[in-house]
Amino acid sequence: MRQVVVVGTGPAGLTAAIYLARANLNPLVIEGNEPGGQLTLTTEVENFPGFPDGVMGPELMENMRKQAEKFGAEFTRGWVSEVNLSGDVFKLQVDGMAELKTKSLIISTGASAKMLGIPGENDNIGRGVSTCATCDGFFFRGKKIIVVGGGDSAMEEANFLTKFASEVRIVHRRAELRASKIMQDRARSNPKITWSLDCTPVEVNSDGKRVTRLKVKNNETGLEETLETDGIFVAIGHRPNTAFLNGQIDTDDVGYIVVKPGTTETSIPGVFACGDVQDHKFRQAITAAGSGCMAALECERYLESIEVHEGVAY
Incomplete structure (x- = not known):
């Protein structure tokens, strides 16, 4: 049984993993088909604070991953094919792995490139x-x-x-x-x-x-x-990666996860969403990272409200 699982490893998921790991929650981070998210497909990132000369997208993502690992985050590669978000314990079916159970879940699966849908493409x-x-x-x-x-x-x-x-x-x-x-x-x-x-x-x-x-x-x-x-x-935009949720969480007409204003809370207590999977307006690396921080802090508070371990609240 996990305290928290993070699905997705873009700026949002990796930032969440850093904060969760520093809180001694030992998060399990599931990497999908594009570890590191879209920034691994980007050249120089000029607008991420702290890099006056810019930074290469893959380098930024690799450093975030190393930082999360340093504090104790665990990473595994897999594709989440199905989730069951009913009840107090959430269940995840991950290809090639046994069923995962977790008390909380952070979704940071981002969005995938749209195609033209024309003959020959x-x-x-x-x-x-x-x-x-x-x-x-x-x-x-x-x-x-x-x-x-x-x-x-x-x-x-x-x-x-x-x-x-x-x-x-x-x-x-x-x-x-x-x-x-x-x-x-x-x-x-x-x-x-x-x-x-x-x-x-x-x-x-x-x-x-x-x-x-x-x-x-x-x-x-x-x-x-x-x-x-x-x-x-x-290069015509992206589609949020939410199909695996099978309608269990509220989304908008396009498929972006709907969160409560000013939070990363979804329609299901204990499930949080951050990054491009819930942001169709800004879609920036820094806003994704910020929402990942929010998700981690809100997740930590959620676990505090439901768990007491050896007399110490998480």
Whole structure:
């Protein structure tokens, strides 16, 4: 029986693990398919306090993990396929492991990249279609690349890919970008970046081995155009990873966990949510880390309210 289990290892989950471990609660942290979360797929992080020269995303996450381990957090790799949140003890089914039981649970499973859902996309993942510029950019030296999206992530990926590509074209279905002004300015001032705005992707073409073209429709004229490319990077947002909860916790229409205002408390006492899995507004590393701290402190207080061990309250 565990006092607390943390599901997910982004900035939120790792910060929660640090605080829980320092409180001698010996948290078990379950890493999913992307240990460290989205920041492990990011290059330089410039806006995390304490790093005036920036820090690489994977380095930041690795240091957080080491800090949690230093204080006694335990890590295990697995995929939580099912949970039972009824009763006073929560039960987790983790692939490759026996059933886990815990008195409290912190969910920090983040969100996963959305796909376009157009013909040829899934068939060419790993053959020119990607959702991770830092993972795959190196393979496109001197090539033409398309980035699909209009938010900060799309602008960041486009700028990063210009380090390798001969040309990066940003395709966005709207005439206006959603990205912050500073990110738009960076992209627009980059001579390697070209634009196809107000265009909707409709099909990915390939030669059977690699991506060769992206077919788009001009939303104003209705005409279709074929853009030659060697790679397509999809950066259109993310979907919260909450399917494994099977509706046992209140979520919004998209699937983000609903927490009580000003807290990380979910609709089930003893279950807390932090990071991008409950934040569709800010979605920043620092806000995720802050919510992880909140979740840990609230979890500790919850355990104090239900547990007395050897005459000492947790």
